[in-house]
Amino acid sequence: MRINMKTLLLLAGLLCLPVAVQAEEQYSDWMLSISRHKEFNPVKNATYSEECGSCHFAYPPGLLPSQSWEKLLNAKALENHFGENAELEADTLREVRAFARENAADKSYYKRARKIAVATENGEAPLRITEVRYIKRKHHEIPEKMVKGNKDVKSLSYCDACHTQAKNAVFDEETVRIPNYPDWED
Numbered sequence: 001m002r003i004n005m006k007t008l009l010l011l012a013g014l015l016c017l018p019v020a021v022q023a024e025e026q027y028s029d030w031m032l033s034i035s036r037h038k039e040f041n042p043v044k045n046a047t048y049s050e051e052c053g054s055c056h057f058a059y060p061p062g063l064l065p066s067q068s069w070e071k072l073l074n075a076k077a078l079e080n081h082f083g084e085n086a087e088l089e090a091d092t093l094r095e096v097r098a099f100a101r102e103n104a105a106d107k108s109y110y111k112r113a114r115k116i117a118v119a120t121e122n123g124e125a126p127l128r129i130t131e132v133r134y135i136k137r138k139h140h141e142i143p144e145k146m147v148k149g150n151k152d153v154k155s156l157s158y159c160d161a162c163h164t165q166a167k168n169a170v171f172d173e174e175t176v177r178i179p180n181y182p183d184w185e186d
Contacts, residue, residue, distance in 0.1 A: 061104050
């Protein structure tokens with residue numbers, strides 16, 4: 001059997017790929033996932049989900065780069081977390097921060113997370129998801145009255161108000177339903 005050079009290089013690359021992957025479990029989950037070409041890694045850490053989700057939607061960490069999570073998830077920053085005291089015990093904070101950093105946009109294999117990583121790689125790391133250039137671009141056609149003027153939405157930071165599958169880290173257009181505007185399509 002004769003193997004051409006392209007096939008040989010492809011096989012060598014496939015054999016080396018798992019070795020190059022830092023988060024082996026995340027990579028294998030991604031490879032086996034039907035939706036691996038888009039979206040984000042879902043929140044699978046109970047502590048992160050419970051601690052962050054007790055005050056707001058527990059955002060998939062792929063919505064921000066690891067530098068942003070570093071800024072947001074330290075003891076000093078949590079004393080005044082967007083106007084609220086969100087302090088955590090040291091062990092809890094370590095677990096939450098580790099999960100966020102390991103699943104951040106710049107560590108992810110998911111397509112949308114990679115787009116966020118590219119959009120945030122230059123300049124200051126954003127503290128708000130709504131400050132990410134990619135997120136702004138995806139929402140720019142939505143009239144303000146449908147967001148800020150909508151009592152059931154209030155702000156783009158309430159992702160789960162419109163993204164019906166946000167808890168599963170799915171933010172595609174097919175799952176968007178803007179409350180009080182059932183017929184709107186961009």
